[in-house]
Amino acid sequence: MCTAEGCFNSAKYRGLGLCATHRNRILRNSKFEKPVVKRNPAIGVCLSNGCSSKVFAKNLCKLCYMKIWSKTNPHKVCAMASKRRASIRKQTPSWLNADDLWMIEEAYKLAQERTNLFGFQWHVDHIVPLNGKNVSGFHVPNNLQVIPAIVNQRKSSIFINS
Numbered sequence: 001m002c003t004a005e006g007c008f009n010s011a012k013y014r015g016l017g018l019c020a021t022h023r024n025r026i027l028r029n030s031k032f033e034k035p036v037v038k039r040n041p042a043i044g045v046c047l048s049n050g051c052s053s054k055v056f057a058k059n060l061c062k063l064c065y066m067k068i069w070s071k072t073n074p075h076k077v078c079a080m081a082s083k084r085r086a087s088i089r090k091q092t093p094s095w096l097n098a099d100d101l102w103m104i105e106e107a108y109k110l111a112q113e114r115t116n117l118f119g120f121q122w123h124v125d126h127i128v129p130l131n132g133k134n135v136s137g138f139h140v141p142n143n144l145q146v147i148p149a150i151v152n153q154r155k156s157s158i159f160i161n162s
Helices: 020-028 062-072 074-090 098-118 149-155
Strands: 122-126 144-148
Touching: 062 074, 098 122, 098 144, 122 149, 144 149
Parallel strands: none
Antiparallel strands: 122 144
């Protein structure tokens, strides 16, 4: 986001931390005052209220940044979720029987139970990613594993052959 006070546009000029509008005002017109730019006094710490995580972008940690981005871009969030659901539907073979579908449901229940038990997020991960660069797998029980969310996010859509 633009670091000019009261502006929530995306900062296209990252060196300045300003959106195009505020950058152009500074460069073209001397009659506009230079916007007050908020700088992070403790470099490397998130500026969000009550958060003390490492900075990811624009003086915010990744979680705080994604929360703000999600609120300002609900149409993109909806499109990404829809694409993900379609991908899972497309990669779920028709030859799965009721027992296989039950096992898939149980994997998601296990992830939720572990989240409640341990106090941090657990995800159902596809061992062979659904849409990998080099290889793509199916949404079947023997391609699923329940792992901590941070491990799954680090892995992304990479196939780790072990």
